[in-house]
Amino acid sequence: MLVIEGLLKRYPDGFEALKGVDVTIEDGELVALIGPSGAGKSTLIRCVNRLVEPTEGTIELNELELTTLNRAGLRRARRRMAMIFQNYALVERLTVMENVLSGRLGSVGFFKSLFRRFPQDDVDNAFALLEKVGLEGLHDRRADALSGGQQQRVGIARALMQDPDILLVDEPTASLDPRTARQVMGLLADLCEEHGLAAIINIHDVPLARDYTDRILGLKAGELVFDGPPEELTDDVLPEIYGGEDWSKEPSEDDEEEEDIRSSGQFLAEEVL
Amino acid sequence: MSGTSSETRTSPRRWRRPPMIADARKRWALYIAIVAYLLWATASIEIDIPRLIEGLDRAREFFAAALTPDFVSRWSDIWTGFIESLTMTAVATSVGVALSIPIGLGAASNLAIRPVYLICRTILAVTRAFHEIILAILFVAMFGFGPFAGVVTLIVSTIGFLGKLIAEDIEAINWDTVEAIEATGASWWQKVIYAVTPQVIPRFIGLSLYRLDINFRESAIIGIVGAGGIGATLTTAFQRYEFESVSAILILIIGTVYAFEYVSGAIRRRVL
Amino acid sequence: MPVEQREDTVVWRRRDKRQAVIHWFVTLGIAAVVLWCFKLIADDTTWEFVWSAPEQGADLAIRMFLPEWFVDIPQLWRDGELWVHVAEYFRQRGLYAMELWDPLVDTIHIATLGTVLGVMIASPLAFLAARNTTPSTTFVRPIALALLVTSRSVNSLIWALLLVVIIGPGMLAGIIAIALRSVGFCGKLLYEAIEEIDENTRDAVKSTGASGMQVLTFGVIPQIAPAFAGISIYRWDINIREATILGLVGAGGIGMALQSAIDTLAWGQVSVIFLAILATVVLSEWVSAKARAAVT
Ligand SMILES: Nc1ncnc2c1ncn2[C@@H]1O[C@H](COP(=O)(O)OP(=O)(O)OP(=O)(O)O)[C@@H](O)[C@H]1O
Ligand SMILES: [Mg+2]
Numbered sequence: 003m004l005v006i007e008g009l010l011k012r013y014p015d016g017f018e019a020l021k022g023v024d025v026t027i028e029d030g031e032l033v034a035l036i037g038p039s040g041a042g043k044s045t046l047i048r049c050v051n052r053l054v055e056p057t058e059g060t061i062e063l064n065e066l067e068l069t070t071l072n073r074a075g076l077r078r079a080r081r082r083m084a085m086i087f088q089n090y091a092l093v094e095r096l097t098v099m100e101n102v103l104s105g106r107l108g109s110v111g112f113f114k115s116l117f118r119r120f121p122q123d124d125v126d127n128a129f130a131l132l133e134k135v136g137l138e139g140l141h142d143r144r145a146d147a148l149s150g151g152q153q154q155r156v157g158i159a160r161a162l163m164q165d166p167d168i169l170l171v172d173e174p175t176a177s178l179d180p181r182t183a184r185q186v187m188g189l190l191a192d193l194c195e196e197h198g199l200a201a202i203i204n205i206h207d208v209p210l211a212r213d214y215t216d217r218i219l220g221l222k223a224g225e226l227v228f229d230g231p232p233e234e235l236t237d238d239v240l241p242e243i244y245g246g247e248d249w250s251k252e253p254s255e256d257d258e259e260e261e262d263i264r265s266s267g268q269f270l271a272e273e274v275l
Numbered sequence: 276m277s278g279t280s281s282e283t284r285t286s287p288r289r290w291r292r293p294p295m296i297a298d299a300r301k302r303w304a305l306y307i308a309i310v311a312y313l314l315w316a317t318a319s320i321e322i323d324i325p326r327l328i329e330g331l332d333r334a335r336e337f338f339a340a341a342l343t344p345d346f347v348s349r350w351s352d353i354w355t356g357f358i359e360s361l362t363m364t365a366v367a368t369s370v371g372v373a374l375s376i377p378i379g380l381g382a383a384s385n386l387a388i389r390p391v392y393l394i395c396r397t398i399l400a401v402t403r404a405f406h407e408i409i410l411a412i413l414f415v416a417m418f419g420f421g422p423f424a425g426v427v428t429l430i431v432s433t434i435g436f437l438g439k440l441i442a443e444d445i446e447a448i449n450w451d452t453v454e455a456i457e458a459t460g461a462s463w464w465q466k467v468i469y470a471v472t473p474q475v476i477p478r479f480i481g482l483s484l485y486r487l488d489i490n491f492r493e494s495a496i497i498g499i500v501g502a503g504g505i506g507a508t509l510t511t512a513f514q515r516y517e518f519e520s521v522s523a524i525l526i527l528i529i530g531t532v533y534a535f536e537y538v539s540g541a542i543r544r545r546v547l
Numbered sequence: 548m549p550v551e552q553r554e555d556t557v558v559w560r561r562r563d564k565r566q567a568v569i570h571w572f573v574t575l576g577i578a579a580v581v582l583w584c585f586k587l588i589a590d591d592t593t594w595e596f597v598w599s600a601p602e603q604g605a606d607l608a609i610r611m612f613l614p615e616w617f618v619d620i621p622q623l624w625r626d627g628e629l630w631v632h633v634a635e636y637f638r639q640r641g642l643y644a645m646e647l648w649d650p651l652v653d654t655i656h657i658a659t660l661g662t663v664l665g666v667m668i669a670s671p672l673a674f675l676a677a678r679n680t681t682p683s684t685t686f687v688r689p690i691a692l693a694l695l696v697t698s699r700s701v702n703s704l705i706w707a708l709l710l711v712v713i714i715g716p717g718m719l720a721g722i723i724a725i726a727l728r729s730v731g732f733c734g735k736l737l738y739e740a741i742e743e744i745d746e747n748t749r750d751a752v753k754s755t756g757a758s759g760m761q762v763l764t765f766g767v768i769p770q771i772a773p774a775f776a777g778i779s780i781y782r783w784d785i786n787i788r789e790a791t792i793l794g795l796v797g798a799g800g801i802g803m804a805l806q807s808a809i810d811t812l813a814w815g816q817v818s819v820i821f822l823a824i825l826a827t828v829v830l831s832e833w834v835s836a837k838a839r840a841a842v843t
Contacts (some may be wrong), residue, residue: 046685048750051754053750053753053754062602077756077758078756079756080753080754080755080756081755081756083754084754084755085750085751085754087750088746089745089747091745091747091748091750091751092748092750092751093751093752093765093769093770094748094769094770095767095769095770095772095773096769097292097293099290099292100292102766104752104755104757105755106755107752107755107756107757107758107761107765108755108756108757112760112761112764115757115761115764115765116764118291118292120290122289125288125289125290126288128290129290130286131706140765141290142293157751160751160755164755164756170754207745293660308657312659313660316656316659317660318658319652319653319656319718320656320660320717320718320719320722321717321718321719322719323715323717326714326715327714327715329715330713330714330715333712333713334713334714337709337712337713358587359587359591361584362584362587362588363583363588365580365581366581366584366585366588369581404824404825404828404829405791405821405824405828406788406791406792408704408792408795409791409792409821409824412809413607413744416603417600417603417607418596418597418600418603419593419596419597421591421593422588422591422592423588423591423592423596423597426588451712454678475827492702493702495702495705496702496704496705496778499704499708499795499796500795501799503591508707509705509708513708513709513712516712521709525701525705526698528700529696529697529700529701532696532699532700533696533700536696
């Protein structure tokens, strides 16, 4: 169970990306986090595994307070939370297998990992996961020689390799075509159910969120404005989250990327609706 | 790769990272060759232990001197050499940059006609083949001792350096822009001015500033073979074991390079 | 700014008035300084020598490439002794070229070992200097950067001068000189490569609970490996060129032979050395181009 209370994040430039968020996520619950660009979705999930340091508030994973952990404690806690990235974030020059096995880095000693001497159990598990995500036989392929959908599957396998309690997923489908996006979401949902995993999935594609998750959180300008089952997220509620025509607060960096994400999201919305 | 894929069918499935060179014999041959070469090369270093021990004293002397640089006793020599280095740098860079433009244009295969291209490429290859010091030896033999030979040396190596990079830049430009300008009925020169120049100018300015920096550093060494600049003062100081003066000269050189780097950084930020 | 309102028409200029004035002053100032430098150099030049340069050059070329007896060629031809002389000429040059073999191999050793040593010192420094891997931006990073700039601003020939005085003439001084100069060059390019890595990948490795060293070996080093290899090979190619002249100050390699040939005004030998250097440089350029294509 993940309990977030009063989470506030102020970036060094003074900007408050999160203004006190309270949310509880039960074991095995699949939660979609939606909201306009710049709402703080990435910031929220990155605060959970402290890739971004929270400014105020508490985050408890299975009764363990994360915000005050020291480095060793944080490393141990990070093993329980796996992250999946929009741009896959694979180590492109390593093979698929090495990428999947890198999910075990938190549990394997430095020299073992340096010489790639992972325990046989991990290797077996990795082969099984590759099969499960549909990448059988590709283990020696270099990661950058895969298509986007395949790379995201490797990312998912790497995350599951950690044997986590919760998945933190940041826009898993934003760089994929509509069909692959649905496949990847379906895969994520199936795997979460199979392993009894909770997941927070940042996503711009509202229809996908409705179809595959149990619960939807709407974030707007750092505040939670919606929390409920997919059925309650009707078209009248959407403007409340996305603020009608208002897209004013734009992140200055990565403008192009944001542009892309948004347009593909809208395109998807229109197509699927 | 070959080893692991056949093993995937048996269970338990083993996994080894696929080696960079798949053929084990070739891989080991390469490792052995590298080790053998390093051993051979290391063995050919002749180490004179007594001399090294004597060197410890010298080293201590030098580091002590490095902390107490003496700008005063050879100040007039140092100052003359330093100013000479700076003037050589200024002259050589301005002339070299000016000359490298036509040669760079001529050496760009997408702009120049074939004969011009070949001539310019030959000029660049010849000017780049030899180290500045070797050029300086030749030019000193031709023009006599003094900064003139040094300036010619620096001009020639500036042309070799900038000309080649400019040519490569021009060959890499976005050709659509050129065609768009061509479509307006522009002449060859108009094409160069409106379509080519804007694409290469920022990097060209950056490279010229970088070359200014290099030329100053080179001007500090070609004096060793008599081509003017602070290098002559430096060599003399070394030969007389005047480490305090050596240290002063080195500090002057490093300080100037720092200053160049700072100024060119500032200019680059403004221009680019 | 470039558009200005002038008597109700809008005029387009590249610069506004103030900018234009500043621009002109700066340009004029630079031009004046450069012209003044021209004058200083001109004052320091013995122009008779410059005017006689073509003659001197021709004379030099003759002494380098032609045998002493070349004025007697018609006479020798009539006497039927020309071929003997020609054969002798090439035999002597061939013999001298054989003598150059060892110094040439030494030159390559100096360049290679110097590069290896330089890269070994440069890599940790680069990690300390890169903004995203340094342990401290306020303390460690400036020191690492200062070391890199210092290494870069002192030419390898000056390092060699210094080392020859300290540890004595020979290859060792050359190797260390090459290494010390390479540190700055490789270190700078390397830390720039490190700063350009994909941070997402690094975050991904971090979020598995990996330790600092594991993040480095899994998340950072694979990303910079090609750049690392490319930079090292590039510097090796430059170092071959540098190593050919270190001998002029006693730091080993073919430059030693060059020094003694110049001291004895044996221009014939100098020309053989130049050809040997040229061949080595061309060869190293070819090797490095091949090697770089192979690693990237
Ligand atoms: N390092 C940073 N420094 C300052 N402000 C930041 C930083 N990172 C993010 N922000 C700001 O925090 C806000 C939230 O960013 P975040 O990346 O969490 O948005 P998001 O909801 O994930 O957006 P998107 O859907 O576009 O990914 C944005 O306004 C952004 O500009
Ligand atoms: Mg985001």
